[in-house]
Amino acid sequence: MKVSIQDRPGLQRDISSGAVINTDITAYQKAINAKLAAEKKENELHELKNEVKELKDLMNQIIKRLS
Helix, strand or coil: CCCCCCCCCEEECCCCCEEEECCCCHHHHHHHHHHHHHHHHHHHHHHHHHHHHHHHHHHHHHHHHHC
């Protein structure tokens, strides 16, 4: 059985386990979207770092060949 938490719309407490359950689907979806966006940014940053490292390596190879 679940009961609503006073002054906290979107939250309910499960009586048997004492767990607080978020029933606000919109807030949950926003949190999921924010997490996905953060992961995407992190992946893009990682890719850019790898590309910069690759460019540095290529530049060093060119410099060695010209020397």
